[in-house]
Structures are given as C-alpha cells and as structure tokens.
Amino acid sequence: MAANVGMIDRLARVVVGIALIAFALGYIAPGTSWAWVGWIGVVPILTAVFGYCPAYSIVGCSTK
Numbered sequence: 001m002a003a004n005v006g007m008i009d010r011l012a013r014v015v016v017g018i019a020l021i022a023f024a025l026g027y028i029a030p031g032t033s034w035a036w037v038g039w040i041g042v043v044p045i046l047t048a049v050f051g052y053c054p055a056y057s058i059v060g061c062s063t064k
Contacts, residue, residue: 003051006063010048017045 024038
C-alpha cells in the first residue's frame with residue numbers, strides 16, 4: 001500500500017470530513033433527518049490519516 005494522497009489533498013479531506021461529522025452531530029443544520037449521512041465523513045478522515053485512497057488506486061491516479 002503505497003501512499004497516493006498528497007498534502008493538499010489530505011488537508012481538503014480532513015476539512016470535508018470534519019464538516020460532515022459536524023453535520024451528523026447537529027452543529028450544521030440541526031434537526032434534519034439526513035444527519036446520518038454525515039457519518040460518511042469518517043472515510044475522508046481515514047484516507048487522509050493513512051495517506052492512501054483505494055479509489056485512486058482503482059483509477060490509477062495519485063496526488064502525491
């Protein structure tokens with residue numbers, strides 16, 4: 001598993017992941033029934049932490 005996610009991409013993934021989790025916890029648009037969708041934010045955070053994106057491997061691209 002070689003790293004294929006660059007630093008700018010990692011930063012963007014962390015920001016998007018935190019925003020999605022904030023949505024899930026009700027900090028953004030409280031009271032919606034779609035809050036569960038925000039838990040998808042865990043995925044971009046994990047890909048940023050590990051520096052590896054399986055989708056990039058499938059497509060054959062890299063931002064590193």
